[in-house]
Amino acid sequence: MSDTLTRLAQVLEERKDAAADSSYVASLYHKGLNKILEKVGEESVETIIAAKDAAISGDCSDLIYETADLWFHTMVMLAQLGQHPQAVLDELDRRFGLSGHAEKASRPSA
C-alpha cells in the first residue's frame, strides 16, 4: 500500500480517541456515520462537477483536489466502520488478478 495511505489510515485511527473539538476528523467521528456519509455525498457531487468543468476547460487541478477530498472522506467512512483502506486495495488486486487487465469485476462469493 502507498506510504501516504498507510500514514493517513494510522492518523485516522488515532483520531478515534481524540476530543471532538481537537481536529476535523475527530469532529466527524463524534457527529457520527450519517454526517460522514453526507460528506461523501457532497464530495462526490463536487468531484462530478469538477470533472465536467475539466472536460470543458482542460484544467484538471480542481478535479484532482476534489478527488482527494472524496478519497479522504471515503477513508474516514471506512475507518468509522472498522475497515482499513488495504481491504479496498486487496479487492482491486483481486479483480486485476481475475481478468489480467480488470475487464470486468465480479463480487466474491459469500
Ligand SMILES: N=c1c2ncn([C@@H]3O[C@H](COP(=O)(O)OP(=O)(O)OP(=O)(O)O)[C@@H](O)[C@H]3O)c2ncn1[C@@H]1O[C@H](COP(=O)(O)O)[C@@H](O)[C@H]1O
Ligand atoms: N486529507 C485530509 C483532508 N482532506 C480534506 N479535509 C477537510 O475536509 C473538509 C472538506 O471541506 P468542506 O468545505 O466540505 O468542509 P467544511 O466546511 O470544513 O465542513 P462542513 O462543516 O461543511 O462539514 C475541509 O475542512 C478540509 O480541511 C481534510 N482533513 C484532513 N485530512 C487529513 O487528515 C489528517 C487528520 O486531520 P485532522 O483530524 O484535521 O487533524 C490530516 O493530517 C490530513 O492528512
